[in-house]
Amino acid sequence: xxxxxxxxxxxxxxxxxxxxxxxxxxxxxxxxxxxxxxxxxxxxxxxxxxxxxxxxxxxxxxxxxxxxxxxxxxxxxxxxxxxxxxxxxxxxxxxxxxxxxxxxxxxxxxxxxxxxxxxxxxxxxxx
Numbered sequence: 187x188x189x190x191x192x193x194x195x196x197x198x199x200x201x202x203x204x205x206x207x208x209x210x211x212x213x214x215x216x217x218x219x220x221x222x223x224x225x226x227x228x229x230x231x232x233x234x235x236x237x238x239x240x241x242x243x244x245x246x247x248x249x250x251x252x253x254x255x256x257x258x259x260x261x262x263x264x265x266x267x268x269x270x271x272x273x274x275x276x277x278x279x280x281x282x283x284x285x286x287x288x289x290x291x292x293x294x295x296x297x298x299x300x301x302x303x304x305x306x307x308x309x310x311x312x313x
Contacts, residue, residue: 188214188269188279190242191228191301193256202255207246213239213299214279215270220299221282223263224290225308228301229282230269239272241300242279252278263289 192199195208217237218230230240247256257266260280267281282292295304 187245187247187252187256188212188242188271188277189245190220190230190240190279194243194301199256199259202259203245203247204251204255206248206251209244209246211241212244213241213272215239215272215274217270218296219294220296222293222295222301222304223261223282225293226290227261227264228295228304229264229292230279231282232267232269236296238296238299240296241302244271244277247278 191197193202194200214230215237216239217232217234218240219233219237220240221229221231223229263283264280265283267279268276269279269281271277295301298304298307
């Protein structure tokens, strides 16, 4: 599964992975816009043009860990989907829910394309 927010190494949700192996630091294919949802967590949105390659980490997660630990911790603004990684392979990832009902303001951070870099612009320690 591709992770690009708080469940990455050093993040406040990383403990939910229960030691699942990190397969790679990687990026998505350049088919996504990247948003900060109220500066609390990131969200990907697939687009047909104007996308970018978004930074993240790829983990080998078991279905039970995904069902019992990670998905219950995800905010309601996100949903499970399948994305394309930079090498063309598919991966599970959390996407902005379709349609998105604004519960928090969205800030387009596609130009940054990295959640930790976005947090640094806010003066926060990257999670």
